[in-house]
Amino acid sequence: MTARALAALPVALLLVLTGCTGQGTGRQGTGPSATPSSAAPRASTAPPLTGSITVDAAASLNRVLPELATQFERQYPGTSIDFSFGGSSALAAQIVSGAPVDVFAAASTTTMRTVVDAGRTAADPVVIARNRLEIAVPAGNPAGITGLADFADAKRTVVVCAKEVPCGAAAQKAFRLAGVAAEPDSYEPDVTAVLTKVRTGEADAGLVYATDVEAAAGQVEGIAIPQADEALTSYPIAPLTESRNAALAEAWTDFVVSNGGDALQAAGFLAPR
Structure with missing residues (x-):
């Protein structure tokens, strides 16, 4: 082998090794050392609530x-x-x-x-x-209301929610459970209207929710009924x-x-x- 051929051997060997590793060729390698072509996408964020x-x-x-x-x-x-x-x-x-x-x-x-x-x-x-039902009466309970039986007394002025309204449906269930044939003087569109009539003294009693009695503390008083837990809303x-x-x-x-x-x-x- 000539001296020129011997001198070229190290260069050829280096080129072969470089080709096997995928480095130094100007191409991206496929191994872990490869450089990514683009940055990872950012996580999307929901637009602010407005x-x-x-x-x-x-x-x-x-x-x-x-x-x-x-x-x-x-x-x-x-x-x-x-x-x-x-x-x-x-x-x-x-x-x-x-x-x-x-x-x-x-x-x-x-x-x-x-x-x-x-x-x-x-x-x-x-x-x-x-929520549970409770009898609401004006402060001081001037009519002496004691329970659901008073809703069947024609001498009392009593109000409840309309039967199709949830508080009215619950009231009807409570009356059935108590065996009371209630005779309300009016059926109101919602519990707020019932409470208003009691608070202003237009009614001796009304059947509302315990939360309504609490909200009107000082203006009305509440009377618990035994049937409340069986007529929850x-x-x-x-x-x-x-x-x-x-x-x-x-x-x-x-x-x-x-x-x-x-x-x-x-x-x-x-x-x-």
């Missing part, structure tokens, strides 16, 4: 839900939660008819079922609290399919479910089962 929603809710929630809304709006600046309170059955009928509502909180699983069956809920309803909540701000409706519903327990129980509601 705008407003309308919440239809049972009249008996008219104190605690606005308190929760204040907390929510403080946590999410730029959002606004607006409320329409009333009898659950009337609110449900409006929703089924196409009213522009984002979230519904009812005082009855049966009433919520009418909204679910109409295909108006965007998620399964979640029960957030329960459950409160489900759900975002609605027709929401104009689905992200906010879902976030608000989740907030109430996750954070509303303490506020609801502080207001006199019972914990959900």
